[in-house]
Structures are given as C-alpha cells and as structure tokens.
Amino acid sequence: MTHSPLLRSDQTLFRDPDVFELTFVPEHLHHRDAQVKELAFLISPALRGGSALSAVLRGPPGTGKTTTVRRIFREVREETKKIVPAYVNCRHDHTLLAVHRSIFTQVVGYAPPSSGRYLDEIKQGIATRLHDHDAALVVCLDDADDLIVAGTYNTLLYQILRLYEKWDVRKAGVFAVTSNLDLNLGAEADPSVWSVFHPTEITFLPYSRTEIREILADRAQQGLYPRVVPKPLLDRIAGIAAGEQDIRIGIDLLRAAVLLAEKDGRRRVTHADVTAAARAVTAPALRNRAAGLSEAERALACWIAERSHDGADMASGTVFEAAQEYLPVGKTTYHEHLNALTRAGIVDLVPQKGRGREVRLRYDAGDVAAACSSPDRTCETPNSTCEIPN
Numbered sequence: 001m002t003h004s005p006l007l008r009s010d011q012t013l014f015r016d017p018d019v020f021e022l023t024f025v026p027e028h029l030h031h032r033d034a035q036v037k038e039l040a041f042l043i044s045p046a047l048r049g050g051s052a053l054s055a056v057l058r059g060p061p062g063t064g065k066t067t068t069v070r071r072i073f074r075e076v077r078e079e080t081k082k083i084v085p086a087y088v089n090c091r092h093d094h095t096l097l098a099v100h101r102s103i104f105t106q107v108v109g110y111a112p113p114s115s116g117r118y119l120d121e122i123k124q125g126i127a128t129r130l131h132d133h134d135a136a137l138v139v140c141l142d143d144a145d146d147l148i149v150a151g152t153y154n155t156l157l158y159q160i161l162r163l164y165e166k167w168d169v170r171k172a173g174v175f176a177v178t179s180n181l182d183l184n185l186g187a188e189a190d191p192s193v194w195s196v197f198h199p200t201e202i203t204f205l206p207y208s209r210t211e212i213r214e215i216l217a218d219r220a221q222q223g224l225y226p227r228v229v230p231k232p233l234l235d236r237i238a239g240i241a242a243g244e245q246d247i248r249i250g251i252d253l254l255r256a257a258v259l260l261a262e263k264d265g266r267r268r269v270t271h272a273d274v275t276a277a278a279r280a281v282t283a284p285a286l287r288n289r290a291a292g293l294s295e296a297e298r299a300l301a302c303w304i305a306e307r308s309h310d311g312a313d314m315a316s317g318t319v320f321e322a323a324q325e326y327l328p329v330g331k332t333t334y335h336e337h338l339n340a341l342t343r344a345g346i347v348d349l350v351p352q353k354g355r356g357r358e359v360r361l362r363y364d365a366g367d368v369a370a371a372c373s374s375p376d377r378t379c380e381t382p383n384s385t386c387e388i389p390n
C-alpha cells in the first residue's frame with residue numbers, strides 16, 4: 001500500500017472480506033468458555049468408546065449458539081474419527097427425509113444417491129458407516145423450533161436417538177438448538193423420546209456492550225487492514241449493536257461503514273460513515289419496533305422525532321407541555337405512551353440533574369419519523385398531521 005491518504009481503485013480496506021460473512025466461524029470464540037466446556041463434556045464419553053450425551057441450547061438470536069457448535073464440531077472432526085458430528089440447519093431441512101439425507105452426507109462423505117429416496121435406506125447407510133468405523137454420531141439440530149412447526153421434532157429425535165436399537169451402533173447424542181425463549185425443547189419431547197434424550201440445558205445469555213466491543217475489535221483485526229476503524233468508532237458501533245441486543249448488527253455495521261469509506265476512496269472510516277451505515281443497518285429493526293406500537297404511540301414518536309430534529313428542549317416535562325398544542329392527551333396517557341416508546345427501544349429517558357428526564361431518541365430523528373408515520377399521517381407539519389387519536 002502507498003502512504004497516500006486515498007485508495008487507488010484497485011485497493012481495498014478488507015484484508016479478508018469473508019470475516020464479515022454470517023457463516024464465518026471465528027478463530028477465537030469470546031465469552032463462551034463455559035458453553036464450550038459443557039458441550040465438550042457431553043461429547044467426551046464417545047471418545048472413550050461410549051455414547052455422547054444430549055443437550056438443549058437456548059438463547060436469544062446472535063448469542064453464538066450456532067458458532068459454538070460449529071467450532072466444537074470442527075475440532076472434533078480434526079481430532080478424531082471416533083466421533084462423527086453432523087450439523088443440520090432445520091430452517092432448510094425439516095422433513096424426516098431431508099434431515100436424514102443431511103446426516104448421511106456428513107457421515108458418509110457424499111450425498112445419498114438419488115435412488116436412495118427411502119428413509120430406511122438412508123438410515124441404513126448412516127448406520128453401516130458408523131458401525132464399520134466404530135464411530136459415535138453427534139447431531140446438532142439447529143433452529144429445531146422449525147421441526148416443531150413441521151411436526152417432525154419428536155419422530156426425528158426418536159429415530160436418531162434410537163438408531164442403535166435397530167442397528168449395531170452406539171447411541172447418538174443430539175444437540176437441539178433454539179433462539180425461541182418461549183419454547184422448551186426438552187419439555188416438547190414425548191415420553192418415548194425423553195427416556196433416551198435427557199438433555200442438559202445450556203444457556204446463552206446476550207453479550208454485554210463490552211463483550212460485543214471485544215468481538216468486533218477481533219473481527220476488525222482479522223478482516224481489515226490496521227487503523228481502518230478508529231477506536232471511538234468501534235465503541236460507537238458496539239454501542240449501537242448492544243442497544244439492539246444483536247451482535248449481527250455490529251458486524252454488518254462494521255462492514256457497511258468500511259464499504260462506504262472504501263467507495264469514497266478513503267483509508268479510514270469516519271463518524272459520517274457509521275451514521276450512514278447505521279441508518280441502513282438498523283432500519284429493519286426500527287421498523288419492527290414501530291410496528292409493535294399503537295397508532296397513538298407512533299404519533300407521539302413521530303412528534304418527538306420532529307422536535308428533536310428541530311433541536312428543541314427535550315426535557316420530558318417541556319415535551320409534554322409543548323405537545324399539548326398538537327396532541328390531545330393528558331399527562332397520564334402521555335407518560336404511558338412515553339413508557340411504551342421506551343419499552344420498544346425507540347427512546348431512552350435519561351435522568352437530568354435537577355430537571356427530571358430527557359427524552360432521547362435512540363435512532364436518527366428522520367428515520368424514526370419515517371418508521372412511525374402512517375400513509376394517512378406524515379410527520380412534516382406537526383399541527384396538521386401528527387394527531388393522536390383518542
């Protein structure tokens with residue numbers, strides 16, 4: 001690279017663009033030691049000629065469940081032939097045949113012949129291979145809630161966990177994964193499955209802002225040339241991702257901001273790049289949040305956005321008084337709506353010294369106005385358009 005501040009058109013800021021792909025499995029898995037240890041413990045009996053144990057992995061989206069399993073499976077594959085891991089993406093494969101075909105491909109090393117359309121043939125192919133190599137099977141059913149929707153969850157667990165009854169193989173271990181916190185994959189198992197399942201619960205808690213910061217810094221180091229993203233900007237990106245409780249937003253944002261700088265021929269990401277990238281990356285999240293609000297709450301959000309955009313005083317009491325002119329709501333209703341906006345993650349109420357709380361938007365004011373306006377109510381002129389229905 002030259003020392004010129006501008007990039008030549010054939011130069012890039014990405015040392016390795018794959019690092020920002022969602023399927024990328026990072027070299028170092030931060031803050032998941034406990035989960036890795038637990039999974040390794042469950043697999044370990046299979047190393048000694050026994051059977052792997054089963055688990056249910058549960059945690060909100062983006063907490064590293066898939067990555068943790070993929071990491072462990074990769075290590076197992078590199079270290080031993082005595083255990084055969086099979087990773088099934090149940091979003092793609094949720095029929096009995098599709099899941100077994102996926103397992104077959106990973107166990108045997110090639111896809112089952114198209115003539116092998118019958119489930120029993122495929123199961124036999126899996127079992128024969130395991131038997132011949134005296135290997136134990138460990139299956140990860142990722143996003144297993146799709147199996148419940150498809151009505152195949154119990155049958156699949158039954159067939160995988162009881163493979164040993166029909167063929168002379170060791171009992172398989174199953175890791176069932178879900179990000180649906182309302183779903184208890186253990187309790188969804190029928191009694192006939194439960195007697196061979198007994199899963200250990202492994203929980204994946206959301207990452208803190210500091211943890212997200214570390215993961216992103218690591219990603220930047222691996223995927224970008226040095227000094228492309230200044231530290232304060234990495235902090236800002238981590239803050240946005242932590243606010244959204246979604247590390248994927250952080251990774252996307254990092255990539256998008258760097259692409260903007262690159263497109264502009266600059267060697268360094270600026271605040272403006274992050275602001276522009278954040279708009280694009282967080283727009284879908286913001287739309288989802290707005291969709292959960294009532295019409296009246298959206299009207300208030302819309303009005304707050306305009307006020308904030310105009311640089312007006314945002315102390316909660318002042319906002320209420322000013323709102324009186326346009327929005328016919330009492331103080332109690334105003335506070336209820338404001339709390340709804342806080343719960344939805346659209347505004348924060350920040351305590352101010354001696355003057356109550358300040359209403360602060362989490363997103364760009366223009367984006368909030370766009371997400372909260374409805375076709376028959378635009379946000380441009382408050383007194384004519386932002387009316388709150390009673």
Ligand SMILES: Nc1ncnc2c1ncn2[C@@H]1O[C@H](COP(=O)(O)OP(=O)(O)OP(=O)(O)O)[C@@H](O)[C@H]1O
Pocket residue numbers: 021022023024025026028029030031032059060061062063064065066067068178179204215247248251
């Ligand atoms: N501890 C970590 N260290 C490094 N990268 C991580 C870590 N946890 C998650 N990531 C990254 O964050 C992204 C999301 O992680 P992952 O896909 O494992 O989450 P998940 O819990 O399976 O989410 P979902 O429930 O939505 O499937 C991936 O790109 C992954 O590489």
Ligand SMILES: [Mg+2]
Pocket residue numbers: 065066067142
């Ligand atoms: Mg996942």
